[in-house]
Amino acid sequence: MKKINILLMFITIIIASASLIFAQQDYQIVQSFKAKQQQIHDSIKTASSLDQLKKIHIQIDRFENEFIAHKSLLDQSLYPDNFNTTIEKLNNQLNLREQDYTQITTLQVQVSEMKIQIDSLNIKSASLINQIQQIQEESSKDKETIAKLEKSINELRFSLHRRDRLIMTMLDSLIPPSIIEGGKLTSTEKSEIYSKAKKNDLIYNIKKSINDNVKFLEVTALNLDDIKAIRKQQKDFQKLWQGIGPQILDIYSQRKQNVKNMKDIDSAFVAWNDAINQEVWNSIHKIFANHGINLNEFSDGEGFTETLTTYIAEEIKSASVDMEASRSAYKTFVDSVWFVTIKPIWIPYLAENKMLTNTESDTINIKISQWQSAVIPSPFNWLYVVIAVLVIFIVILLFRFKSSKKENTKSEESKT
Amino acid sequence: MKTIKYLAFLSLFFLSACSSLILKPADFAWPVETVLKVDSTGTVDIPRYSIAFNTQALFLKETKDSSAYKNQQIRVIRNTKGFYFMVANNFKNVYVFKVDDGTFRLDKKIEISDTTGIQNPAFNQRPPYIELVYGNKKVNLTEKGIEKEEAKK
Numbered sequence: 333m334k335k336i337n338i339l340l341m342f343i344t345i346i347i348a349s350a351s352l353i354f355a356q357q358d359y360q361i362v363q364s365f366k367a368k369q370q371q372i373h374d375s376i377k378t379a380s381s382l383d384q385l386k387k388i389h390i391q392i393d394r395f396e397n398e399f400i401a402h403k404s405l406l407d408q409s410l411y412p413d414n415f416n417t418t419i420e421k422l423n424n425q426l427n428l429r430e431q432d433y434t435q436i437t438t439l440q441v442q443v444s445e446m447k448i449q450i451d452s453l454n455i456k457s458a459s460l461i462n463q464i465q466q467i468q469e470e471s472s473k474d475k476e477t478i479a480k481l482e483k484s485i486n487e488l489r490f491s492l493h494r495r496d497r498l499i500m501t502m503l504d505s506l507i508p509p510s511i512i513e514g515g516k517l518t519s520t521e522k523s524e525i526y527s528k529a530k531k532n533d534l535i536y537n538i539k540k541s542i543n544d545n546v547k548f549l550e551v552t553a554l555n556l557d558d559i560k561a562i563r564k565q566q567k568d569f570q571k572l573w574q575g576i577g578p579q580i581l582d583i584y585s586q587r588k589q590n591v592k593n594m595k596d597i598d599s600a601f602v603a604w605n606d607a608i609n610q611e612v613w614n615s616i617h618k619i620f621a622n623h624g625i626n627l628n629e630f631s632d633g634e635g636f637t638e639t640l641t642t643y644i645a646e647e648i649k650s651a652s653v654d655m656e657a658s659r660s661a662y663k664t665f666v667d668s669v670w671f672v673t674i675k676p677i678w679i680p681y682l683a684e685n686k687m688l689t690n691t692e693s694d695t696i697n698i699k700i701s702q703w704q705s706a707v708i709p710s711p712f713n714w715l716y717v718v719i720a721v722l723v724i725f726i727v728i729l730l731f732r733f734k735s736s737k738k739e740n741t742k743s744e745e746s747k748t
Numbered sequence: 749m750k751t752i753k754y755l756a757f758l759s760l761f762f763l764s765a766c767s768s769l770i771l772k773p774a775d776f777a778w779p780v781e782t783v784l785k786v787d788s789t790g791t792v793d794i795p796r797y798s799i800a801f802n803t804q805a806l807f808l809k810e811t812k813d814s815s816a817y818k819n820q821q822i823r824v825i826r827n828t829k830g831f832y833f834m835v836a837n838n839f840k841n842v843y844v845f846k847v848d849d850g851t852f853r854l855d856k857k858i859e860i861s862d863t864t865g866i867q868n869p870a871f872n873q874r875p876p877y878i879e880l881v882y883g884n885k886k887v888n889l890t891e892k893g894i895e896k897e898e899a900k901k
Contacts, residue, residue, distance in 0.1 A: 357781075357870035357872060357881055358779075358780045358870075358871075358872045359780055359781050359783055359871075359872075360870070362780050405779060408779030408780070409779045409780040
């Protein structure tokens with residue numbers, strides 16, 4: 333009996349529902365259309381792959397077919413839109429999102445290609461560094477060997493530069509610009525960044541790149557233009573890392589990953605900067621050495637000033653023993669090195685990069701002047717003599733003019 | 749004779765001035781009903797059509813209860829002639845209003861059920877009628893009353 337009652341109740345509900353469907357309300361149709369439109373809109377927004385977006389095309393087609401019978405009602409009710417514009421808007425949204433995903437997919441492919449290139453450049457750089465070290469260790473430095481060495485150094489410089497740019501591009505593509513400017517990453521975005529960084533050995537590659545740059549500086553002597561280019565590269569890379577690094581560090585920390593490697597990157601950047609500075613001092617030292625001026629090693633502005641002033645003081649002292657030798661040393665120092673390369677080219681660069689203070693620069697200049705006074709007596713200046721003669725002549729003239737005036741006055745008085 | 753002609757001209761002038769300007773045809777129909785939640789003061793607002801009005805008197809008239817408007821929904825639609833049809837759940841009547849000097853003035857009260865209030869009522873625009881759907885029934889309404897009753901299911 334109880335079962336029959338339940339069955340009857342069930343049948344009643346079905347009949348009632350059927351009759352309600354029959355008595356369809358326009359309002360419900362419009363509301364249902366709007367709800368489904370919103371649902372598709374949300375699906376487009378939250379789709380996480382191109383495949384999911386492709387499925388939404390089918391959903392929009394079904395949606396259109398489902399409501400096409402009510403087009404006239406919807407045209408009037410969907411103010412300020414209508415049936416066609418609503419479908420069109422959904423299709424446009426979908427197409428835009430698909431374009432985004434296509435670009436993302438292209439970027440992913442590019443990043444994968446970058447990874448392959450970086451791996452190959454890693455191998456090439458390591459081999460070139462070895463090659464350069466071997467050539468430098470060779471005792472014979474004939475023309476052919478030097479040419480080979482220069483070629484290897486150029487290749488290595490090019491490879492390192494290319495790899496740095498690739499790593500920077502990869503790093504830059506990881507985090508959206510809006511996040512670097514202060515936005516927050518969602519957990520999905522964090523997961524994506526983490527997996528991309530892991531997949532491309534990003535942290536390892538950054539560290540390796542910096543270390544190879546330091547090694548490159550250790551095995552080569554560069555001119556100022558090369559140093560400027562490398563410093564710019566270092567600054568750009570460090571700036572990019574300072575913007576993105578904390579986000580990546582945060583993501584790695586949340587996943588309880590070893591963050592020591594990442595913290596090492598900060599100190600590696602400092603080491604790279606120090607190596608560039610040392611390269612500057614080495615290059616300056618080499619310029620003096622190439623002109624037979626053997627200075628003690630220096631690695632900062634203070635040391636550079638100390639070395640030069642000591643050297644000059646020694647030379648001034650030796651002038652009393654052998655004036656000619658000291659004068660010759662002075663001429664080489666000033667005419668071939670100081671006023672040709674160091675003062676016009678390197679000193680401004682040192683000052684610009686806060687490697688040499690104005691006081692230190694002035695100290696060196698004063699010392700050079702002292703050396704000049706000691707070895708080259710100041711030439712006799714005829715101009716002073718001419719001026720002195722002129723002054724004496726004018727004074728005599730004035731004196732004679734006054735005395736003649738007095739005599740004239742006296743003679744006139746005697747006449748009267 | 750001259751005076752008669754002058755008077756005829758004058759009366760023609762006044763007659764033409766008194767005749768009202770009519771723009772026709774006109775269609776005031778809303779394509780679909782508007783379903784509105786009554787707020788705590790009894791007011792409903794239809795932003796799309798820039799209409800807001802108070803429903804307390806309507807609920808009082810239908811239910812004889814001054815607080816019956818609370819937590820209620822009201823359904824409104826306008827027919828081609830510009831009359832407003834209003835109904836709510838459990839109403840026995842549909843109310844037809846016209847706009848009169850900044851107010852809604854009741855034009856017709858159409859009795860749908862004399863015993864119990866109608867359940868889940870809804871309006872559809874079916875020119876020249878307003879279709880009222882309630883439960884499993886449908887009736888066509890004009891501003892004058894029920895036009896015809898469809899077969900009961």
